[in-house]
Amino acid sequence: MSLSLRLEGAEVLRPGGLIRGSVGIDGGLLCDDLDARGVDLSGYRILPGIVDLHGDAFERHLAPRRGAMKDMEGGLRAAHAELAASGITTAVLAQFWSWEGGMRSPDFAQQMFGALGRVADAAVIDMRAQLRFEINMVDDYAAVEEAVARHGIGYVVFNDHLPHERLSKGQKPKRLTGMALKAARSPEAHWAMMQALEDRRGEVPALLDGLAARLGAAGVRLGSHDDHTADDRAAWRARGVRIAEFPETQDAAEAAQAAGEGVILGAPNVMRGGSHKGNASALDLITMGLADAIASDYHYPSLFRAALFLAASGLMEMPAAWGLVSSGPARLLGLSDRGTIAAGKRADLVILDAADQVAAVIAGGRVAHMSGDVAARFLG
The missing domain is CATH 3.20.20.140 (Metal-dependent hydrolases)
Incomplete structure (x- = not known):
């Protein structure tokens, strides 16, 4: 089952650069303005x-x-x-x-x-x-x-x-x-x-x-x-x-x-x-x-x-x-x-921690990898 979440507080890589904001995931796709449970990813970066x-x-x-x-x-x-x-x-x-x-x-x-x-x-x-x-x-x-x-x-x-x-x-x-x-x-x-x-x-x-x-x-x-x-x-x-x-x-x-x-x-x-x-x-x-x-x-x-x-x-x-x-x-x-990270694209994301290590990976809206402290953010 794919996630339905709003990832918040992270720096998100957009065409213009890293911009602090949110990314929605629903039905295996990326979306904007999603009304769903939020996950605080302050201190992390989200990339395609x-x-x-x-x-x-x-x-x-x-x-x-x-x-x-x-x-x-x-x-x-x-x-x-x-x-x-x-x-x-x-x-x-x-x-x-x-x-x-x-x-x-x-x-x-x-x-x-x-x-x-x-x-x-x-x-x-x-x-x-x-x-x-x-x-x-x-x-x-x-x-x-x-x-x-x-x-x-x-x-x-x-x-x-x-x-x-x-x-x-x-x-x-x-x-x-x-x-x-x-x-x-x-x-x-x-x-x-x-x-x-x-x-x-x-x-x-x-x-x-x-x-x-x-x-x-x-x-x-x-x-x-x-x-x-x-x-x-x-x-x-x-x-x-x-x-x-x-x-x-x-x-x-x-x-x-x-x-x-x-x-x-x-x-x-x-x-x-x-x-x-x-x-x-x-x-x-x-x-x-x-x-x-x-x-x-x-x-x-x-x-x-x-x-x-x-x-x-x-x-x-x-x-x-x-x-x-x-x-x-x-x-x-x-x-x-x-x-790229844009509404309607497949929800494929890499989440990097402050040490530039891969903390979590989401592929097609499903968790492919998760390690360390970031797991607590998702699990609440």
Whole structure:
């Protein structure tokens, strides 16, 4: 059952900034002038719920140790708890469909999508799937398309993790043994499989053109991952792929923005002050205005911390900084019912305490997380 309450006395993030006032919640939606029980939240701040466009930290809940995955639905429920405690009210779980095997294999992806469908029905936060497809899997295009339709997946991202330069020379990839162990293959079998994919690389463009066209026509959001050049972005644009996830260079990010396409950067990159792989700094790209959204990538708590850091550092005003984790990603996903605090929007709220910690989270008008002293305010 959703709440019917009037939250009073807190600073509320509106488009113009933090303004002391009240927020009504009724029937799962935000409303003004609600005649309902009031909750005094003086000393707290109320912000729009976070929309996470791309996160794979759920993997640690599904398999806390290699081979220790026994209860996929239980793992997703544990991930739900972490998402809620991190202020995330809409979560897109990025699941690989890849030759890399293990938790990135097609079989695992099918199991995960099925489990997520069962868990999401009872979840408080909005949990959705993203399918990350390794484009060199030329025999899997039909299966991917079928999985997208069967599981109602609304966001597909195209990846290419094959080490083409080494494979084209017949050289073994770096860290081959580690990759093979994760895939439960021998190093020789893993290398042979990668080489076979490389040998069929010429089939990829036509297959990709067809798949992207059909998915786009079905209303699926399409993204590319780790674009390196403006030409990379132009090639994806020609296929109707309008979202650039984690562009590796300023050139790629500028090309996407110049074409009116969405640019997503990683929150851990913001908090680290740079990419762990030596790619473009998210801070630099944000400072240049080359970001539409920030995603959790591999660490859920980094999202709210990154937004607060951008505001506290003076790089952005609070509405713009928080917009990178709320209204910006909501827009890219086409979710016009959330991302801001306004009457008629979905009641997705993050309540921060004076120490900038997530004290409570409300998703769709229901309590997703509550911790510490704020609980006494709600319970009266």
